[in-house]
Amino acid sequence: MKTMMGLINLGQEHDYLNELTYFRTGASVPFAGRYRLIDFTLSNMTRSNIYEVAIFAGNKYRSLMDHLGTGADWDLDKRHGGLFILPPDWNDPTDISKGDLRYFHNNFDYFERGKSEYVLISGSQFITSTVYDDMFQFHLDRDADVTLLTTSYPDPLPEHRSCIKVKMDEKSWVTCLCNEQENQPVFSGVYLLSKQLLLELVKECIAHHKENLFKDGIMANLERLKIQAYQYDGYSSVVNSIESYYRHNMALLEASSYQELFFSGNNVLTKVNNQPPTNYHDTAKVSKSLIATGCEIDGEVTNSILFHNVKVAQGATVKNSIIMQHCQIEEGVHLENVILDKNVTVTKNQALKGTKEQPFVVAKRRTI
């Protein structure tokens, strides 16, 4: 039976979310009321008959380790396979590798030990809920060296500018990978190849002092490799800036997007947090909002997202905002176009206001 292992490569992702990534890697930024960005990719993998997942952890990985815990919440707390968080812990004095290639170099034994012949590689910025089994079958059927997951957006958005665009022939063989501004299918950052080829490309890149597996190993070898594009049409979004982060959170307040992302397939798995149901008190007034469990609401909440255990006191109003877990909004507070990171307290009668294009972001653990 041919099987895939999963690799979430955070080694080449930048901390692009300003205040939200001061203390954590982008992959562990909270999203959609109860998730972290990485949950989507990780859930997609564990549903796809992938039983071993490695994560190249990048910097600021403590919150990631904390979130992932034993892997039990993704069914990855297993004795054989399971979840492997591989942080940057280099001790080899002969190591000449650079960029994300360093993770490969220092974890070669991990890949050698694994039983799967294929590796599905992903970042954490492509948000969707799917399974990769069809893509795997497609890869095998087409006898490709590499298969890229692509998708198309009818109305290109700012965040797609920095994405790699894919041109292909009528048999979906990739002919060009570039950053042109034309409206071409977008590369999702998810791709699939055999472990053997992966390790060959890694060795070659290191030997030639390269720094980036995808750019130097795949894109630069477009002529030599047989690369397929697998087109995906489900609900998805790309989160690679505060602006796109805010917009794609807010998009989920539309019942149709909410249903498409969360109810079209399997559940998105995330860390268990044991909160009681949310308590709406007598004076609560809530509309068009996504509310996690454990909240206590006495005030007014409109067009907003509350993560778990948020308290909104009587007389407070929260509008067009994202309020992360354990925040306290005291009496008379007014928030509009605001993102509060977790554990923020906004004291009585304070008002904060940003714009939709530039939401006001408050870093975690602040009291205002």
Next chain:
Amino acid sequence: MKTMMGLINLGQEHDYLNELTYFRTGASVPFAGRYRLIDFTLSNMTRSNIYEVAIFAGNKYRSLMDHLGTGADWDLDKRHGGLFILPPDWNDPTDISKGDLRYFHNNFDYFERGKSEYVLISGSQFITSTVYDDMFQFHLDRDADVTLLTTSYPDPLPEHRSCIKVKMDEKSWVTCLCNEQENQPVFSGVYLLSKQLLLELVKECIAHHKENLFKDGIMANLERLKIQAYQYDGYSSVVNSIESYYRHNMALLEASSYQELFFSGNNVLTKVNNQPPTNYHDTAKVSKSLIATGCEIDGEVTNSILFHNVKVAQGATVKNSIIMQHCQIEEGVHLENVILDKNVTVTKNQALKGTKEQPFVVAKRRTI
């Protein structure tokens, strides 16, 4: 109910085991045929009604993470409490802390979140099999600020030279902590104090630019703090050099030591490895040896320790040696006073010989 949390502080331990600690922290060096040094401390903790254990991971912690996995093998894969590996991942630009205090500074939230009022702190070099419940009761009964676990060795050994010696009055209040060469009770590195006091001492040390919690926080405050010594008399050893490492491995070939360490109380817990029973073939000749599972023995093994999955071919002899997991000893090989790290292959007819005082150590993954 008063409870303890455990802290294994590897932040101040050095890589003292030469070749064995080239690629791993001392705490994860294999010991006694199937364990790693840290297993002893960790098992002692989890048997002592300690349900949350943090590990300050030091450098070269990848093999440690690999060994500990989800913590399931120590019953620490729990939703509340459990095992927390805290590697050096500093992202606070205002951080002025140094030495092992940096771990505390960067993990303050961990301590604040925990429910236990007391913290039992240990290193990984004191090898014994016990429970700390009596020591905890002793600490509470004596109303001490700090309680140190001490032990006495009738015949001082070289490794005790660098240990801290403890002088105390008739009521076991500690009066002096120093490195004198006299034959005083030895401090095991295990001590106990309230979380509140611990965090106070940490803050004070950091504010005064200190570098070592025990030296600067406890020893330097001997006058101010009420410190008790709790004397422990079970079988124990201190491993802090290659020579003591070798000697204390070999000591377990004596049936009496073996029984005392392994059968006087609970089991020492370690990572599950799913090996079949060891296979002794027709020509095997084994005596006075400690043999893990999964080995295949055709040759001669005397006064030695074999970790799991070691193969000793016909005509090979292994004497006074420690052979770690997955080593292959081919035909006609002769080994004496040797330590082979894991995955070493010794090819046909090679001979290696060290002395008892200076065993020949071979780093892992070599072929000789």
Next chain:
Amino acid sequence: MKKECVTMLLAGGVGKRLGLLTKNLAKPAVPFGGKYRIIDFTLSNCLNSRMFPVGVLTQYSPLKLHQHIGVGKPWDLDRMHDGLTILSPFTETHGGNWYEGTADAITKNINYIDNYDPEYVLVISGDHIYHMDYNQMLSHHKKSGADVTISVLEVPWKETSRFGILNTTDDLRIYEFEEKPIHAKSNLASMGVYIFNWKVLKEYLLEDASLENSDHDFGENILPAMLANNRRMYAYRFKGYWKDVGTIESYWEAHMDLFDQDLAQLLRNKEWPVYSHNSLLPPQLIEDGAIVRESLINNGCVIKGTVEQSVLFEGVTVGKGTRVSKSIIHPGAKIGENVELERVIVQENVTIPAGTTIVVGMDKEPVVLSNENINQFKQLFAGKKIKLA
């Protein structure tokens, strides 16, 4: 492995008076509080009191219950040697071996208990809603030198006739039991929480097992026998909320109690958390125009209408123009548009068709709606509003 105390949790109850709610479900597995099942309170008490190992005795319709409990993971009772074990009746060489009474269930598992060679055995049941530190009760038991300690609750004098009442001396030594007395001498009601010295209990269990006409029940047989022999039996006063949700009415009441600010702590007490399986659904979506007041709502609910004084479990949808009031809606129920529900309990995955009105008066027992009876209601009252008032 030696342990001081072993906990035996009786979870085999049939819960007859819960009608439809326990048709295919053991009482401890009945959903409660928007997220939990009744037994979660007892299991969380075990974790929070650090009272393990726990043997869970199941018998009647245990499938859902077994699935829910598993190896005890949500309660951290999935421990190597001293965690949770489900003890169901099983076949021996000669035929079956059903539990014939609460005491018989313990007798048939004497081996399980003896494995831990305990001094004490705590016997509890999985039928009640309360927070209790059993470890404190154990300390009290040890100090008093009792053979048995029974946890008691002061109930209002006018309600004593509904409970098993313990008559005690001033120092709480028990000298008499009265089952549902008309003229009670005391208002101390037994909560069904016992600590026994294991040696003593075992003796009485074996004695009782040999009696042919015994019901093998703690309340009926074992405790009276101990009292007759003048064993040292003490009451232990418990203070706090305790509710036997044994009837539809009390089940509904206990839910309405959750809107009381003080009792809301039953679910949100951070010092004494109640654990259960976590929902895997996304956060709840409150849509434009929805009104939600005095309610508890779980993940995955999508609300377009009005919800008042109600408890919604995960994945419930409430359509536009609909009003749900004073009701309890179990997981996955779909309430259509323009529905009016008051004082009803909607069971798991039941669909309430658009336009339905079922309003139950405060003097009637709340109505439990299942997919079967909602169709009957529809046929009987086609086009008409149903008011049971």
Next chain:
Amino acid sequence: MKKECVTMLLAGGVGKRLGLLTKNLAKPAVPFGGKYRIIDFTLSNCLNSRMFPVGVLTQYSPLKLHQHIGVGKPWDLDRMHDGLTILSPFTETHGGNWYEGTADAITKNINYIDNYDPEYVLVISGDHIYHMDYNQMLSHHKKSGADVTISVLEVPWKETSRFGILNTTDDLRIYEFEEKPIHAKSNLASMGVYIFNWKVLKEYLLEDASLENSDHDFGENILPAMLANNRRMYAYRFKGYWKDVGTIESYWEAHMDLFDQDLAQLLRNKEWPVYSHNSLLPPQLIEDGAIVRESLINNGCVIKGTVEQSVLFEGVTVGKGTRVSKSIIHPGAKIGENVELERVIVQENVTIPAGTTIVVGMDKEPVVLSNENINQFKQLFAGKKIKLA
């Protein structure tokens, strides 16, 4: 949750012919190979073939078996939605519900299977020692378009009378079953491994359940009924080691097979590992003067004497001057000094007193030693050597 195939593992067997070994133990829970229990082979097959969910049907003396299986952790079958579930008989509103035959056990769990809405059901038993990729068999089943596929093994023609034999056409379509035929027409023996199209099987199960005088057994009732109706039934050839350790003699033989270099792979095949609970004991200590040859020894054993062609489970001690030969020693047994044992099976935690000699000839059935019968042996033969030859 939809799954293509659900595995049903029959683990309720009594194992009568294993005598003392199954006195208080279900056959699948009998220790095997120095570390394992018999069922470990089947459960490891399930993991290695990625065949889950697995419903394990238990009935007779399941306590140890349930403890051993737990939620399936050693086999990575502790999965959120599609892992292992133990399916024991349970009480319903009206009385008990024991499984009355292999088919009845499946019939009583139709709901469990239907939850996964599978195309296929794999039925296996927990009684055999073998490595098999069920996924390959499933591929074969799908390709052949069969209603049922039965795995078969070629047995030596002279042994056909000990097996259930399938007579097939050249393309392996089954046209006849013969139970232990004296003059067999084929040497294809059924291994008790079946794949059914679930829709077809369910139809036959329900039909069979309504028959009063049916034994509700796959071999006796379901398969013959399908054959009679001319259903497409195919044999699937399995190649490799397969052993039903159904008697003391075959149990002993299977252990001796482990010293065969080829069959040793049964335990050490890295491509097809057999999983079990890990021992928590320290490495084995072979003391000065000990001799150990052609033997399998597990953790925690302390050997002072001689061990030859024997299998020692964990924590066994062998005293000075003692010789253990061609024997199987279960966990924790203590063999005193100057003992001689040959062709015996020593049960868990049994102590063999110093000076005992029990040598069983190759023509006699190996003797199973328990704490009870070792005392009888001692009394009967005080001071004498026991030779059963």
